[in-house]
Amino acid sequence: MQDSDPKHPGFFLNPSEKSPSYRSRAHLLPVAHETEFPSSLKKGLLIDPETATKTESETETLSFDKPVVCTRCHSLRHYGKVKDPTVENLLPDFDFDYTIGRRLASTGGTRSVVLMVVDSVDFDGSFPRKVAKLVTATIEENHKAWKEGKPANLPRMVLVVTKIDLLPSTVEPVRLERWVKRQARAGGAGQNTITSFHFVSAVKDWGLKNLVDDVVGLAGPRGCVWTVGAQNAGKSTLINALGKCLGGRIAHLTEAPVPGTTLGIVRVEGVLPGKTKLFDTPGLLHPNQITTRLSREEQRLVHIGKELKPRTYRIKSGHTIHIAGLMRLDIEQSSVDSIYITVWASPYLPLHMGKTENAQTMLEKHFGRQLQPPIGENRVEELGKWVKRKFWVRGDSWDSSSVDIAASGLGWFAVGIKGKAVFCVWTYEGVDVVIRPALIPYRSNTFEDAGFTVSKIVSKADQASNKQRQDAKRKQSNPKASVLAESPLLTVDADSNSC
Template identity: 70%
Template structure:
């Protein structure tokens, strides 16, 4: 109504004061070719002026999409909102700086991949003139898919696209906008329900970081639910008893000499100590080698029944999505591929996976649980690449005496403080990319100042040494009964472990950054290397590169001193 009563000059003044938009009125230059004259609406002349100023539009009724982690658990929600099939976040195409942004793909013809016949059309004598002039559509001809077996790729968010193609998150600031994943509210309350569908909890644990990736809170929650509902069921009340299936993945990274039976016994013992005292099944699998996937899928089908819910739960980067994708390929089901990347927190919301379980049974992939006691949570992406184990572990063994120390990069140190025997065997099980150092304990303090961030990486750079925090010490008194194999392990969450072999007792001091969980446990891999490491740094690319940089720096400093001396001598001779 305001635009109908005001003249353009007064309307311009009003618009400059408007908090919604700005407008600068300029008299258009009349051009009959580019700007043809507009015919006024004679039936309703008042609408002509309003159409020239389409700035007073009603506010959009579309509310911003909620930033939740529920994903597509609820079928009604998945029908109203578009959920990313790769990570489970709610997708939107309006703001690139918010989570879930995606670009709508352009519609392509089914024959766009057919090779182009580059013979000139005009040289062909049997082609109709209508085709030569551009009328290529002829009646009675249907487009034929050149590859009918090709499955259309699902549309995923920009974050999943970057992780799948480049292995990294494009915009890290968007990650900070996501709400924290509240397991108790999102998943825990559904597991605690005494009624409803049958529940199967699949806890995925990393074989090379068992204690660091073991979900203790989930194990205690489900075990308590089983106890409470079991008593209710005995009293004749409704009681849903969840089934716990412990899946130890990435077993292809363990040495092939390890005994499967002995390792399963070790796993059950550690799980019982971690709070999972009601295990239904234990599976040792490898998604890369396809070991044990068929048996796992069969057990999940039998335990879930025709309408059960299967929840895949585990720590960040434990391999949940990789495991589900491998199972889908193993059973031959049609399913959308979950996003896989060696980046913690790849899955953002609950993802209902189709094609793995038959009937009305449902399989859910959940966001990784954040374990702040893992050292990888405080490392940068480049530092995580050095810590991440991608190949079969190889032992690196030292035969050392008291008052000596062993460093694993700049992340962990073991001091042999006291021992009842002359020597003990220390085997390091960690990523082969991490450099090691063995020397006297009295010189360990100088290692931080001279070599942390250089020869001992991670941390990468001197600045990162201060950013990671301060070192704290824990003491362990261990004892063993034999030399030939390791007796106990001292493991750091997210890094690796020291395996100790001795026949006697020893007092050990372990140094690492404050907040990192250090665990004393029975040895998981008893054997050690027959070739011993020597004193000093181990040979690695990091040490070699740091040595070259240090030597170059020393040479430049020496040349500078020589040049200064020669200049000083020349100046004296001139005087």
């Protein structure tokens, strides 16, 4: 606790000093004897002007369940940002191993169910590998003890893939499920340790009822359900949607498109039936996600809030594609003339396609301007060092994408090729880049042109640069006018001599 800075966590104020006679209420008249106050107000009920015509008996039955929230949650709910971003770095990280891992490893107690929430449009970046490995090891160890006749409590692990409404409607459910199972095993989950898979959308209410029925059956009447996932994977949004879907008590959990909204373990009442306990946990910090180093304004540009639309290029060796100023794909070598590259990322991010030999010029002249984020030229250096990774790709079709090259927290390039190629991916140091089987094999029917894509960011940057060029030309053509415009105004004193 501290009382020096009201912006920092733990701020408090000492109570004001009171006079010795402050407990004496002899000069006050009891509220019950006041004639000008209605009985409804004496009982603690607040009458809304719209319902003022109702009788007192009807007013007394009104219930108000508006939650009381702190200023941080209020700012996140209504403005999508925190009042002071610098204070967020002072908040402690959530230690899953110490807080929940010990309970899962316990041989006794109630049954535990771990809901691993993963973002469908950032699967590899949001998949909690550490949690999957820990729960898998616990299940295998307790299962071995159970076979030996020792007491054991096997936790259940359920994988919940959220935000499936952001995927194109052409994605086949069966193919998506196979793809998720393959990637989950690659992320550290055991062969048979995941009890069930669920694909849900909190916005469209898809799959919520089946998820609750499955969780209740696994947890039993007194079990504990732990909702775990990366920051901004949609855990709080999912729990709020479950409460609305089941018609129970609505959970007023703060949700915002900002990583790290939930700060502590929150027990949610009234969502699951019986005495089953549901807990919302803080988002796990994945420093390999590019969103962890972006500002709030930059995160809003990267955030995917609508159904993904493909943006496809038909290019050849020696060309480069930029996703804003965050990621770059170079085609270094290729055994074929044409390669189809489909970009799956936020529609607010501008793209650029050009020759690889001009890539350094793009970095120096357009990063922070036409290619945002980063917003501002100074932010380019703040994000870190620009590093390269090399990938060897082989495909057997031009009509569909064979592999994805994905960056955590940003998006991915889908590669359609009938042959072999060598790709170089550039991004900031520390950002995780993986190659995987294609999530969405389809591409756009129309191709993007070379140069910048149509974007508000690009148009504003072009207007600013054009204005600077016009000002420079105006100064060169009429240097006297520019000197007069830049010179200070001449003033004459009141007592000076005049002609």
